[in-house]
Amino acid sequence: MRARPAGTENANLVSGKIEVLCHELEVLNPSVTPPFQLDDDNLSETVRLTHRVLDLRRPQMQQNLKLRYRVAMEVRKFLDANGFIDIETPMLTKSTPEGARDYLVPSRVHDGHFFALPQSPQLFKQLLMVAGFDRYYQITKCFRDEDLRADRQPEFTQIDIETSFLGEEEIRAMFEGMIRSVFKNAIGVELPVYPVMTYADAMFKYGSDKPDLRVKLEFTELTDVMKDVDFKVFSTPATTPGGRVVALRVPGGADMSRGEIDGYTEFVKIYGAKGLAWIKVNDVAKGRDGLQSPVVKNLHDAAIAETLARNGACNGEPDLLRRRQAKVGERRHRRAAHQGRPQRIRKVQGPVRRPLGAAVGGGLPDVRVRRGRGPLERLPPPLHQPEGWS
Numbered sequence: 001m002r003a004r005p006a007g008t009e010n011a012n013l014v015s016g017k018i019e020v021l022c023h024e025l026e027v028l029n030p031s032v033t034p035p036f037q038l039d040d041d042n043l044s045e046t047v048r049l050t051h052r053v054l055d056l057r058r059p060q061m062q063q064n065l066k067l068r069y070r071v072a073m074e075v076r077k078f079l080d081a082n083g084f085i086d087i088e089t090p091m092l093t094k095s096t097p098e099g100a101r102d103y104l105v106p107s108r109v110h111d112g113h114f115f116a117l118p119q120s121p122q123l124f125k126q127l128l129m130v131a132g133f134d135r136y137y138q139i140t141k142c143f144r145d146e147d148l149r150a151d152r153q154p155e156f157t158q159i160d161i162e163t164s165f166l167g168e169e170e171i172r173a174m175f176e177g178m179i180r181s182v183f184k185n186a187i188g189v190e191l192p193v194y195p196v197m198t199y200a201d202a203m204f205k206y207g208s209d210k211p212d213l214r215v216k217l218e219f220t221e222l223t224d225v226m227k228d229v230d231f232k233v234f235s236t237p238a239t240t241p242g243g244r245v246v247a248l249r250v251p252g253g254a255d256m257s258r259g260e261i262d263g264y265t266e267f268v269k270i271y272g273a274k275g276l277a278w279i280k281v282n283d284v285a286k287g288r289d290g291l292q293s294p295v296v297k298n299l300h301d302a303a304i305a306e307t308l309a310r311n312g313a314c315n316g317e318p319d320l321l322r323r324r325q326a327k328v329g330e331r332r333h334r335r336a337a338h339q340g341r342p343q344r345i346r347k348v349q350g351p352v353r354r355p356l357g358a359a360v361g362g363g364l365p366d367v368r369v370r371r372g373r374g375p376l377e378r379l380p381p382p383l384h385q386p387e388g389w390s
Contacts, residue, residue, distance in 0.1 A: 001018055001019075001020055001021070002019060002021055003017060003018055003019075004016075004017055004018060004019050034054065035047065035050075035051050035054070036051070036054070038054065038057055038058050038059075039058075041060075067186065067187070070185075070186040070187075071182055071186050072139055074181060074182040074185045074186050075139065075159060075178065075182060076139075077185075078177070078178045078181050078182070079135075079137050079161070079178070082135070082174065083135045084135040084136060084137045084161070084163070085133065085135065085137075086136075086137055086138060086139075087128060087133065087136050087137075087138065088138065088140075089118070089121045089124035089125075089138065089140070090118075090124070091117060091118065091141070092105060092115035092116075092117070093115065093116055093117070093118050093123075094115075094116060095114070095116035096116075096123060098119045098122070099119065099144070099146075100119060100144040100145060100146040101145040101146065102116035102117060102119065102143075102145060103116065103117040103143045103144075103145050103154070104117075105117065117143035118142060118143065119142055119143060119144050120142050120158070120160065121138055121140055121160050125160065125162040128162070129162055129164055134163060134164040134165060135162075135163045135164075136161070136162050136163075137159065137160060137161040137162070138160045139157060139158075139159050139160075140157065140158065140160055141155060141156070141157055142155075142156055142157070142158055143155055144156075161175075176193075176194050179191070195213070204219070205218045205219055206218065206219065207219060207246075207268075207271050207273075208271060216251075217248055218248075219246035219247070219248060220246060220247040220248070220249065220307075220310045220311045221244075221246060221310070222238075222245045222246055222247050222306075222307055222310065223237075223238045223243070223244050223245050223246075224238070225238075225245075225303050225306045225307060225310075226238040226245045226303060227239050228300075228303075229298065229299050229300060229303050230298060230300070231295065231298035231299060233277070233295075233298075234299075247307055247310070247311045249311045249312060249313055251314075253280075261276075261278050264276060277293070277294070277295040278293060278295075279291055279292070279293035279295065279296060279307075279313075280292040280293060281308065281313045281314065281315055282315060283315055284308060284313065284314065284315060287301070287304065287305065288301060288304055290315075291304070
């Protein structure tokens with residue numbers, strides 16, 4: 001062992017200042033060339049799984065497993081501090097009808113009979129609740145014999161939690177605290193308090209019960225503005241009970257082609273809109289003369305001025321006008337069912353390509369229909385209004 005010659009030190013290595021000087025070398029057992037270097041990031045999954053031992057030696061894979069461990073430990077610490085106990089439930093069970101096919105395990109002792117691997121601990125946690133275990137959890141394996149999906153494989157691990165005698169707000173507060181605690185203690189990220197939005201406000205502002213708040217687009221109410229215009233396309237829904245006309249300001253939307261705008265026209269029909277019109281604002285100061293649109297000629301000056309004022313449109317930005325005509329009975333029924341119910345909205349960082357995205361969980365009806373033998377289809381939600389709006 002000796003110091004490296006001056007100028008050859010490697011400051012990036014712990015041993016970068018020394019080297020081993022060999023006088024005699026004896027090979028005890030020759031080794032084949034490794035299939036890949038551990039610092040190679042351009043590896044196919046097939047190669048990694050074929051040589052899994054080497055793959056697991058890579059720093060990235062070791063960090064992943066350590067992070068998984070830290071997350072599990074933080075979950076356990078939080079739930080233990082809040083009075084939950086970890087109860088292990090059986091893996092060999094009776095087959096029960098659930099969402100997917102069971103994996104079956106043949107029994108040697110009982111010829112011709114099979115055990116089923118659990119799709120989830122649903123039956124057991126119901127039994128535990130009735131037996132008086134009011135706060136229970138498991139980090140457990142589940143098995144489902146179904147086609148692969150982006151977030152599902154035949155064998156997966158889930159955190160299964162059950163508690164009794166808690167209201168909706170108490171449950172939300174507890175598990176929001178758990179998630180924030182896990183992020184803070186496992187990876188050092190301080191999550192903000194989750195924003196709360198009622199179902200009615202989400203529908204009023206975004207036209208969706210699962211708005212993606214990464215998309216900074218909100219509806220501007222124009223129903224009262226369009227009631228007296230001669231353009232029946234807008235005045236009819238504006239004067240019909242349950243109807244609505246809204247505008248959507250799209251920053252930088254001047255770069256959209258006519259084909260893209262037509263595509264959005266078809267998109268909004270999914271959410272119950274009867275149509276979509278657009279107004280490109282070339283020069284706000286010129287009023288009607290500074291606008292480019294096939295519908296401007298059908299609107300009077302007061303309606304145009306109020307639309308631009310409410311929407312805060314700037315030069316080079318189109319206003320997308322949506323109209324919807326809802327059934328009175330449907331609107332009243334759904335509004336009575338959901339007004340005032342708070343809905344947690346999660347903020348997620350990253351690029352978004354859709355104008356109205358997905359992912360808000362829980363607390364809302366998931367209405368689905370099956371047409372013939374086709375798959376279940378989710379019905380688009382009807383229009384809702386926030387409390388106090390008419």
